[in-house]
Amino acid sequence: MNPFRPATTEAASPPSTPEVEKGSLTKAFSGRPLDSLTLDAVRAGEVTTDDLRIHPETLEHQAQVAEQHANPQLAANFRRAAELTALDDADVMRIYEALRPRRSTFEELEEIAAWLDARNAPINAALVREAAEVYRRRGLCR
Amino acid sequence: MADRRVGRIRDLDARRVNLDGFAVENADLGLVALRSPYDPEPSLRLVDGRVVELDGVAEADFDTIDAFIAAHGLDLSVAEEATAFSDVELARLFVDFAVPRAEVVRLVAGCTPAKLARVLALLRPAELTMAMTKLRARRTPSNQGHVTNRADDPLLLAADAATAAAYGFRELETTVPVLADAPSNAVAVSVGAAVGAAGVLVQCSVEEALELELGLRGFVSYAETVSLYGTEGVFTDGDDTPWSKAFLTSAYASRGIKMRVSSGAGAEVLMGGAERRSMLYLESRCVSLARAIGAQGVQNGGIDGASVAAAVPAGVRELMAENVMVMARNLEACTGNDALMSESDVRRTSRTLPILLAGSDFVCSGFGTIQRYDNMFGPSNWNAEDLDDWLALQRDWGVDGGLKTAPPESLGALRRRAAEAVQAVYRWFGLADLSDESVDAAVDAVGSKDLVGDDALSVLNAARTIRESGLSMVDVVTALAESGFEEEAERVLAMLKARVVGDYLQTAAIFDSSMNVLSLVTDPNDYAGPGTGYEPSEARQAEIDDIRQARSVEDLRAEQASWASSELSVVGPALPGTDPREVLVGVSPATGREIWRTLSGLPVVDVLREILAGIEEEGCVGRVVRINDTLDLGMVGLSAARLAGSGVAVGLQAKGTALIHRRDLPPLANLELYSVAPALERSHYRLLGVNAARHARGATPEPAKNPYTDEAIEARYHTAVVSLVAVERGCCAPLGPDELKVTDESFSTGDN
Known part of the structure; x- marks a missing residue:
């Protein structure tokens, strides 16, 4: 009765590789291999914040995994995130604040979009431009 | 005394269930669970691959929620196919175990919010249970717990976090009665959790910007307090828009931090902004938006509004329907059962039971692992007082509700190690000199009423120092290692390294105690009828069965x-x-x-x-x-x-x-x-x-x-x-x- 057709089954992946085995394959934002991030290295003061941040290529990989598992929106999120890895924490917080209701004028949002474009973050720039248009129509600009 | 009620009624009036509020259904106030006469008819019109009408609203009139869902939330390539299904045909796909989860997920991606709400409203309780069994993302069920106390006492937080981890909770959520204490709480719970077990995720629920900051500094390993609402007015009153939330979602991912959003029935009603819509329809907008902004999961099932939903006819059914909606949108479901929705033990058990039986990514989005009075979210539907009941329920039905018995004979040593670890870390950084007497009290305490003295100022001071000194979780790893807590240091470091790998950003990800990621990707729910899907391993079954009260003839x-x-x-x-x-x-x-x-x-x-x-x-x-x-x-x-x-x-x-x-x-x-x-x-x-x-x-x-x-x-x-x-x-x-x-x-x- 239901027009059910054989559907794609979700990729049955093997159990995820424990971190230790994955170490040599993954690099941190700084470029440092994951498996060099040992407790001894931390104690010696050799591990920086950037050594414990995700690399944009890793986020692109996660985006592809999300796409394969029927969630293109999650993939899009990871691709926006990959762009944001290059920004300082303070800039990320600043843009979030600017996008909250009635925090920014239309022009200020346009400026943020241009700023993002200049930092090689076009997907986020497009998101901010889209927000500016809708905020103007819905009275959410400052 | 003509109007004096008879004894039978006087007796019933005094029962606890009659402390609860029950509301007459009223669509004008949004006090309606599954369907309001004012809910829109489902509709979706496309022109040149662009949505020009969504659920009866033309593009020019889209509010921010409509606009974001229309731009990002729907798979337009299956929209026509999905629209061709009647509501009841779609509902049957949810329940029919011969139809794979992936097929439901594929079609639902093309359903508008109004359409999905109508489909869910058709499912009866046993059908919801069936649908949840099949549709949840992760094969292995799990559970989340609250760890808080009235004093924000870091020693007690650590001891209680270790205890919760020993009971099997894989996510711990803390919050604060005093906002400025948040960094201290986050550190104490993270350290305590690491004493209890490897791979326990920790979050600190506070205002969005502060929560993000705690995440960036490494003090927490996931975020959940990213609230979505079903009407634009309430959303804006919550000081966000779909775009700010979408950006926030990416901000977390950019630092490798897991996050999910929060929504749930009743929030719009409580804020007087339900716009005469049913709770299920408004929640359908939230869940559609959650998918649209790219969140991997949703905490819903009423949450703070659970008792509002429970006050109207079929309200408890609505709470579960929301959860199933999340699963059908291919997202992680953290299925409520947190805020206490009734004074009646019978009603609160009834509210949870079908979800416990079906299994969920997180059965509770906050089992109160501490005493009711110490729960700074407010009492949960399940609390520390109920841990043995929960373990008995799991055992009675032979199901995995995520918990196991924490061995009573070793709990004292575990709690002491957790409290001493935090004492050492706070001393290492000069945050506070917490006394041995305070450690002793925290180890033995049932709750914060049993603590000695009041360290409120020292906690506040420690929190301010953490926030202002630029301290990060890597420094905490060092402090633990240098203070003789090497294993815990390794565990905290492993959580930081997990951010670099990013596998736990995928849908419904948790770590097992060997740091393997269990998620939609690595541990997909493969339920397809009897004999398939999740079964506890022999070892896990023994944990479920061997409660400490069990006695043999010997x-x-x-x-x-x-x-x-x-x-x-x-x-x-x-x-x-x-x-x-x-x-x-x-x-x-x-x-x-x-x-x-x-x-x-x-x-x-x-x-x-x-x-x-x-x-x-x-x-x-x-x-x-x-x-x-x-x-x-x-x-x-x-x-x-x-x-x-x-x-x-x-x-x-x-x-x-x-x-x-x-x-x-x-x-x-x-x-x-x-x-x-x-x-x-x-x-x-x-x-x-x-x-x-x-x-x-x-x-x-x-x-x-x-x-x-x-x-x-x-x-x-x-x-x-x-x-x-x-x-x-x-x-x-x-x-x-x-x-x-x-x-x-x-x-x-x-x-x-």
Whole structure:
């Protein structure tokens, strides 16, 4: 009765590789291999914040995994995130604040979009431009 | 007093369920669960691959929620196909286990919010349970717990976080009564969790910007307090828009931090902005938006508004329908059961049970692992007081609700290690000098009421120092390692490294205790009917089954042996008596051999002394014999009566059941019977002796009555009875009766 057709089954992946085995394959934002991030290295003061941040290529990989598992929106999120890895924490917080209701004028949002474009973050720039248009129509600009 | 209600109603009025509020359904206020007459008709019109109408609203009139969903939330390539299904046809796909999860997910991606709400409204409770079993993302169920206290005491937070981790919670959520304490709480709970187990995710629920900052600094490993609302007015009042939330979602991912959003029925009603829509429709907008902004998961099922939903007809069903909606949108579901939705134990259990049975990515989005009064989110539907109930429920139904027994004998050491780890970290950074006395108090505390002193200022000071000094979680790793907490340092470091790998950003990701990621990707739910899907491993099943209260026959035998006494001994074979004043007491085969205490906790010897004293009070002579060839109490009593000079005997089973028998009666007839052994006291046995003697003298005494209790006496004692009977059977042999001697009380060390 239901027009059910054989559907794609979700990729049955093997159990995820424990971190230790994955170490040599993954690099941190700084470029440092994951498996060099040992407790001894931390104690010696050799591990920086950037050594414990995700690399944009890793986020692109996660985006592809999300796409394969029927969630293109999650993939899009990871691709926006990959762009944001290059920004300082303070800039990320600043843009979030600017996008909250009635925090920014239309022009200020346009400026943020241009700023993002200049930092090689076009997907986020497009998101901010889209927000500016809708905020103007819905009275959410400052 | 014409309007005075009758006693039956007065009695019901006083029941706890009547502390709850129940609302008349009212669509104008949004007090309607599944469908309001003002909910829009589902519609989706596309022009050149662009949504120009969504659920009855034209593009030019889209509010921010419509606009974001239209731009990002729907798979337009399946929209036409999905629209061709009637609501009921789609609903059947949810329930039919022969239709794979992936097919439901594929079609639902093309459903508008109004369409999905209508489909979910068709599912009845058992169908929701079926749909949840099939549609949840992760194969292995899990659970999330709250760890907070009224004082923000870091030592207690750490001890309680370790305890929660030992109970099996894989995500811990803390929050603060004092906002500025947040960094301190985040550190204390993260350290405590690492003491309890590897791979426990931790979050600190505070205002969005501060929560993000805590994440960036590494103090927490996931975020959840990213609230979505179903109407634009309430969304904006919540100080966000779909775009700011989408950006926030990416901000977390850009630092490798797991996050999910929060929504749930009732929030819009409470804020007076439901716009006459049903709770299910508004939540459908939230869930569609969650998918649109790229969140991997949703915490819903009422949450703070759960009791609002529960106040209207079918409201509890609506809460579960929301959860299933999340699963159908291919997202992680953290399925409510957190805010206490009723004062009635029956209602709060009823609210959770179908979800526990179906299994969920997180059955509770906040089981209160601490005392109710210490829960700074407000009391949960389940609290520390209910941990044993939850473990029993899992065991009763043979399902995995995510928890296991934390061994009582090792919990003290675990809590001490957690408190000492935080004490060491706070000393290392000079944040606070928390005393050994405070550690001792936190280890033993039931809750914050048991703490010594008040460190409120030092906590605030520590939190401010953490926030202002630029301290990060890597520094905490160092402090732990340098203070002798290497294993915990490794565990905290492993959580930081997990951010670099990013596998736990995928849908429904948790870590097992070996740091393997279990998610939609690595552990997909493959339920396709009986014999498929999640089954606990043998080891996990043992955790579910082996609750600490379980007793075997051997446990009972050992316990009884510890009470063995020399005050009851065999003097030789029992012979018939001739004295017409002689009343016998016949005891069962295990009495004084393997069983020494009755179900009411009385030593068997004392019971015998009471009966003998009663017999003597009435001028008769008592004698004790053990009947060895039967464990049937009627036959024990009758056999003894046949040996008695008077022809009357008391029969006593070692567990305490007793009767009066006479030699001319059939085995199953008797003169008087005490059947409720667990409630019998010394005076009852004394009276039985008195009455037996009166029967022997030919009198007709007023029969002794069983004491009455309305407690679940059978639940309490039936397992013990089964074991006691097994022991009696083991002692039963085709041998003649023994004559027993009860040592005179004046020579004993009895506890009279």
